[in-house]
Amino acid sequence: MTKFYTDAHYNPNTKESTFGVHCPSKGYSHSGHLPGNFHNSGQAEYAAIDRTVNIVKDQFFPHAAPNSRFEVHSDSVHAVDRWNASNPSSGGGNIHVNWSPRDSAGIQNADKQASDLASK
Numbered sequence: 001m002t003k004f005y006t007d008a009h010y011n012p013n014t015k016e017s018t019f020g021v022h023c024p025s026k027g028y029s030h031s032g033h034l035p036g037n038f039h040n041s042g043q044a045e046y047a048a049i050d051r052t053v054n055i056v057k058d059q060f061f062p063h064a065a066p067n068s069r070f071e072v073h074s075d076s077v078h079a080v081d082r083w084n085a086s087n088p089s090s091g092g093g094n095i096h097v098n099w100s101p102r103d104s105a106g107i108q109n110a111d112k113q114a115s116d117l118a119s120k
Contacts, residue, residue, distance in 0.1 A: 003024070007110040031113040073106060073107065075101065
């Protein structure tokens with residue numbers, strides 16, 4: 001199982017958001033801007049999950065062994081619950097979205113990626 005951690009950084013003044021992704025087992029880190037103007041951090045967290053799932057589908061899933069399992073972790077329980085209710089079988093059931101605590105190392109690294117990009 002390969003774990004990816006994602007976190008969003010939301011600026012309530014500008015309504016702009018960035019996100020970060022970290023996958024320790026693959027040595028992979030990424031950050032990017034999220035499209036659109038969000039009204040709250042929950043929307044940005046959901047968009048970060050969506051972007052991360054797409055990164056897994058596009059960049060990692062095609063090269064994985066059959067029946068490989070991927071997990072995307074977010075620190076937003078509401079965004080995770082919303083994602084799972086709307087997308088019950090991501091990646092043919094091989095990509096699962098889970099909650100991780102804010103203080104986990106993976107989430108902290110993803111948060112740093114998002115925050116560093118937001119401060120540029």
